[in-house]
Amino acid sequence: MTQENTHERDLGLDEDLMAYVDGRLPEDKMAEIEARLARDPEARAATASWRHHDNLIRQMAKDADDLPVNMQIAALERELAAKLKARKRRAFVMGPALGRIAASVLIFTAGWGAHGLFGSASQLRGAEYPQFVTATMTGHQLIQQASMQQAEFQSDEMEAALDWMSAQMQQKIDSPKLERLGYTVETARLLSTSEGPLAVFHYRNEQGDQVSVSVSPHAPDQSDYKLRVVRMDSDSMAYWTDAGLDYSIIGPVDVGTITTLAAAVRE
Amino acid sequence: MTLKAEVTQHTASLRRYALVLTRDATAADDLVQETLVKAIDKADTWQPGTSLRPWLFRIMHNTHISDLRRTKTRSDAAPDLPEPVVPDHQHTQLELKQVLEALDQLPEAQRKPIILIALREMSYAEAARALDVPLGTFMSRLGRGREALRQIVSGISKGKLSVLKRKGNI
CATH class of the missing domain: 3.30.200.100 (MucB/RseB, C-terminal domain)
Structure with missing residues (x-):
């Protein structure tokens, strides 16, 4: 394995970088990770790419909100809600x-x-x-x-x-x-x-x-x-x-x- | 929030996820419908008090896997898939196309964590439950997948750049 590959693998497995990109990094770690990114161009490029790709995917996903209302889906939603409500009540009674x-x-x-x-x-x-x-x-x-x-x-x-x-x-x-x-x-x-x-x-x-x-x-x-x-x-x-x-x-x-x-x- | 309102909210999320998975509005709605039918059938497996969202996404995940196995659609149908919904900016459109192409090259196990987290509707733990994998496995697949996606997109971009250079357009 090359050193470059090792570095790539490490970036992908760095949960702090993941949490940073996903906005789930604890406040007290933010400064530390930002300082690290400032001196590590490879990590900076990686996190920028991950975030950019997420944004593009999310942008496409949001197009689903503009799709026409699907009446079959709406009917299934109602049926599912009724089933789950019954399930909830039954689970309580038979708890x-x-x-x-x-x-x-x-x-x-x-x-x-x-x-x-x-x-x-x-x-x-x-x-x-x-x-x-x-x-x-x-x-x-x-x-x-x-x-x-x-x-x-x-x-x-x-x-x-x-x-x-x-x-x-x-x-x-x-x-x-x-x-x-x-x-x-x-x-x-x-x-x-x-x-x-x-x-x-x-x-x-x-x-x-x-x-x-x-x-x-x-x-x-x-x-x-x-x-x-x-x-x-x-x-x-x-x-x-x-x-x-x-x-x-x-x-x-x-x-x-x-x-x-x-x-x-x-x- | 009532259970009905909650189901409606989660169905909207399922539709977004399905659209990215299938790249086709009709196929996405078919997948959502199939998921809801199965959820109705499996309503007794939901544990009241636990989050409904991962439970529903898990059903969609399994449904999608079954569909893929049954039809082997993704690779076979890829040439016929319509273009993704077009954003206004042409450059963004090109980038989105590249990212979707790159996503298609990833194994399913890495593709889904990337999409689920990109939607920003579930925690890591919930998304791991939705895909029925341990959290550690999920994080590993997400990280490896993101890095692989970056490398592939970078390769696609470089390839297109070199083609343009060879054609003398740059």
């Missing part, structure tokens, strides 16, 4: 946490009184269970109520998530704080349900157990819910009202653990 919860709630809704209750079973038997609990848990009910996901936040966005959720609910929302019990928050979602906004936090511990916590404004015409803990097949659930907010928590743990988790959220 890892809610999918499991939806399965659990079938047992929950069908056999409320049949399962052993932790706490005041006699009060619950035959009673209407709270709307917010159902909205949290059932995928099918979310659809029936035309529930829509307004936003999803990742674990590193919790501060922004809480601020935004508080603004949406017009009430201060605090983190469920399950970290001290070995759970790590994975995502937080805000849903818009027919009953109002509903925040859902998804947690997971080292064993892979997923726990979901929901928070929603308490309906002013309803009385507050005292803490209740319910066992449903392999899952347990707790729900209660506190300071104008309805809470529920569900996970594949025993009733003692779900009570501990609920206590952590309530603190």
Whole structure:
């Protein structure tokens, strides 16, 4: 290989020069690269050519914007958007946490009184269970109520998530704080349900157990819910009202653990 | 932005990319349509929460590869391809023609990264995902491709210059 070829190869593999040409060079490196280009005519010529060729290609590509509207493409766009929207909703409903919860709630809704209750079973038997609990848990009910996901936040966005959720609910929302019990928050979602906004936090511990916590404004015409803990097949659930907010928590743990988790959220 | 608006925006990008790939408005729209039909069929493979653009470009990339394999069009049809859309300035027109000729001489693996990045609509990482290659491979192909393009264009320019000189026009 000649020295010239070696030099050519090096220029083509220089990611700083690439980033410079593409306008993606960090500010703090700009002066360094510009100084290098000032004393390296070959690199200067190469970057000028790369940029010029890009401009020519982009210029040609932009001619596509002047092409006549294609009605078939427009129809396909609409069809694709509808499919993707359905996909988005289905992915949410059948997401890892809610999918499991939806399965659990079938047992929950069908056999409320049949399962052993932790706490005041006699009060619950035959009673209407709270709307917010159902909205949290059932995928099918979310659809029936035309529930829509307004936003999803990742674990590193919790501060922004809480601020935004508080603004949406017009009430201060605090983190469920399950970290001290070995759970790590994975995502937080805000849903818009027919009953109002509903925040859902998804947690997971080292064993892979997923726990979901929901928070929603308490309906002013309803009385507050005292803490209740319910066992449903392999899952347990707790729900209660506190300071104008309805809470529920569900996970594949025993009733003692779900009570501990609920206590952590309530603190 | 609604999903519909997002799809419309990305379709416009697909059309630009397709026009450079095919050099023909009808062929470009055919490629876009074929891509959208496949995207509709594969809608369940899109992961909500991830960017739609690389997913769509990836489908177009695979569709274009299939088309090339099926028809071997690019080299066979090249003589029949119409002239590129003509910019106002004649010199620019000549330069564009040279660049497109040079692009045609590059392997597909280098040609597409150059075009995708020239469009300035995707990050390096997104473009790499669109072409289904690791980022390092993508950057290497982009860099090598750009350098090869420069050398070819330079050779074409020198060749045309020497022809003009031989004819006594300069």
